[in-house]
Amino acid sequence: MPFATRETETLFREQPKIGNQYLEDALLQSYLKTHLPPKVQEEVSQDLEKFGNRLLTEIKPLARECELSPPVFRQYDAWGQRLDHIITCPAWRRMKEIAAEEGLIAEAYKRRYSNWSRVHQAIKLYLFSNSSGGFSCPLAMTDGAAKVIESLGIPGSLKNAFHHLTSHDPKKFWTSGQWMTERRGGSDVANGTETVARKQPDGAYHLYGFKWFTSAADSDVTLTLARIADAQGHVKQGSGGLSLFFLKVRDEEGKLNNIKVQRLKDKLGTRQMATAELWLDGAKAELISAEGRGVASISSMLNITRIHNVIAAVASMRRMINLSREYALRRVAFGKLLKDHPLHMQTIARMEVQTRGAFLLLMEIVGLLGLVETNMANEQDQLLLRLLIPVAKLYTGKQASAVVVEAMECFGGQGYMEDTGLPVIVRDTLVLSIWEGTTNILSLDVLRSLTKSQGQVMAVFSSTVQVSPHQ
DSSP, X not given: OHHHHHHHXXXXXXXXXOOOTTTTOHHHHXXXXXXXXXXXXXXXXXXXXXXXXXXXXXXXXXXXXXXXXOOEEEEEOTTSOEEEEEEOOHHHHHHHHHHHHTTTTHHHHHOTTGGGHHHHHHHHHHHHGGGSTTTHHHHXXXXXXXXXXXXXXXXXXXXXXXXXHTOSOTTTOOOEEEEOBOTTOSSOHHHHOOOEEEEOTTSOEEEEEEEEEESSTTOSEEEEEXXXXXXXXXXXXXGGGEEEEEEXXXXXXXXXXXXXXXXXXXXXXXXXXXXXXXXXXXXXXEEOSOTTOHHHHTHHHHHHHHHHHHHHHXXXXXXXXXXXXXXXXXXXXXXXXXXXXXXXXXHHHXXXXXXXXXXXXXXXXXXXXXXXXTTOOOHHHHHHHHHHHHHHHHHHHHHHHHHHHHHHHTTGGGGGXXXXXXXXXXXXXXXXXXXXXXXXXXXXXXXXXXXHTTTHHHHHHHHHHTOOTTO
């Protein structure tokens, strides 16, 4: 049998391996050393190195379990009683605990590093993204909900919710949904929202309507838009008729808050996360915006979730390039390693340049966000942040899809095999050009930014990137 053994060995492909993603990211470490104050840099680096080890030893295996055990929906029990029970795997629930322990939301609001706290949080999310088993999505919405509540001054009725959303304690940590999309909607919430809010004698509101896409439907709480009905049952149309509501998904006994689950979505990617169609049939909710100011109130949430989208895009590119580069050190083709084929390395180098540019753009944005949140930003900083968020979301979402597909090609046919884990990254990346605004929606958002500022934004942008007006 020796001949058979040798024959088997010729078909063997050595698996690419990655180590501590913080220690292996030279650009990331260089950025921190260059921009963070020495004391902050030292503490943040220690935390990131420790987190990088935890990603390898504990979190990465959980991510694989989330991919292999997606959520299932049990609508009825054996006796015909309606349950509407979304069942998630233990690994998904453990991800939630880890997110709390690592302060993946809390770090941004504790602000122990002042304006650098957002940078610290963003880098942890960047390292976590491709090992999160899809849990990065509920974290994005949770961060967005916390930001909305903070922007409202943390009203007394929402202090408890804010505490839970920003908690380090796994037993207290809540995640939030973002229930905006309806059957007629999508990005056009102003004309597509049909959900109606009816005020009750006790001052609470009951919501009635159908939500077409509700990502992370297993979240504890959510923010949603609805139109308030007057005494005659009439509602105002357009964006001026929308108000923002906060609601708990379940009551104290664990029963759904007059919510019915129609089905789970069968998606191309992000299958680890429960995305559902939900009926709100009198769901008790709290009005948290001024009447008719719902769209304006969610703008701060949209800024945060778009930044999370950028983080996920850059993280996907980085992970695929790291794997491609590692594979090039192991795979032999035409008598030599892939790393010794100039054309192959040129391809990887081109992707590396794109990814580095996207990373630096991301860091510019979170740096500006940190300044704004700590009242250290000037008017130019605020204008630049307003412009760069939709630009970066648009650019990196499209770019990531192209880069991860190119990187998958670096593995040849092996890159197409499900059990390598590479197709999961590709599928989950493709949604990033859709979530939080498609290309044309973002383009219109940029146009509004330019129009409202009467040229100020472009002047700030040009001076920032040192572009001559004659070029």
